[in-house]
Amino acid sequence: MENVIQVKNVEKNYKNFRLAVPKLAIPKGFATALIGENGAGKTTLINILAGTRLDYKGELCFFGRYSDADREKPESGVREAIGYTGPGCYYLPHWNIKQVGEVSELLFENFRPERYGRLLAELGLVGEGNPGSGKKVSELSDGNRMKLMLAGVLARDTKLLILDEPASPLDPLMRDKLCEMIREYLADGGGERSVLFSTHNISDMENVTDYAVIMEHGAVVEQGFVEDLKEKYVLVKGEREDAEMARKILYSMTENRYGFEGICLAEKLDGLAGMDVCTETPNLFQISVAVMRENTSLQFH
């Protein structure tokens, strides 16, 4: 399996926070989700990968051959090949939708104005025949600003999209559309294109997530292809009288008056023999919550 980004010993120290990623590889040709609590370090890592933050230690490798120093050289074409959207908006507030297209065309050789126009209409940002293209960035809602940024990156011929929380400001219908657009981007690339996005909306994005990277306290605590994670962990439900024994075996567990529920490592499932339990394949949300719960400093009762 080829990788689109390889991370080696990346570190970034803040006063009260330390990001340390000794090793991480984002697979090429797939959609990777970066999952974690607020403050886990997702945005810091994304900024380092996207090149919006350059004050870090460590090595990066893009598309199997370019270093992060290469990324900063225009002739490498690395920046041109990466489309990035962030939680804020990098378009100036007084630009209008049409001007955003004009500026993007100046900045990027691979920007396709006709595709930008088509995407604006597809996302409902402008009406038939372009009314609304005079609307200023500052007049747009958060959701529409995200749509505008997505139109901006998707109008370019890129090989990698790095999207920081793209789903957060979007309504359910538009989240579905975002998933559709990511699948289309990957399908059109025939294995040459990759997507990395961070999200809190795991359930909404599950059907477009191939690889998951879960972060806590500035470190990667779990990663893998979703289908493999679904075999590694098993969802277990059982009766109250077995809870105490089960707690010693389960990876993560919650208890209530009538029974318990938790996630068990598949390899430890034998330890539950003799107990009256039901097992199920967990979804990515359940796996993520269990992993986060085991690594968080938040307290649960």
Add this chain to the structure above:
Amino acid sequence: MKILQNSGVPIYQQIAEQLRGEILAGKRKQGEYLPSIRGLAKELRISVITTMKAYEQLEAEGLVTAVQGKGYYVNAQDGQMLKEQHLRRVEENLLAAIAAGRIAGMSDEELTETFGTLLKMED
């Protein structure tokens, strides 16, 4: 193709099962390429890795062959191979039945008798 999200059967298995059925029934001909993994994921609105796992399972069963950079094509399904495929499934299911019988403490005679009875019932 129909995919159920909450049937309890993993989605990759549902895809593999439906494609397997089509291949064994001859609806997908020898040498024909299956839809691209990313194309199928897009159409079915599921992740790429799920379709890929389904195709890998079909490959492991010898029904399709992967070609680097081109996708998966349907293997020759000659009569002999088809028969072997089915024979393997018969054996698997019978072994499971025998295992269940042993747990229930059934003797060889009892197992054979049950098998005979079921065969007659089918007629």
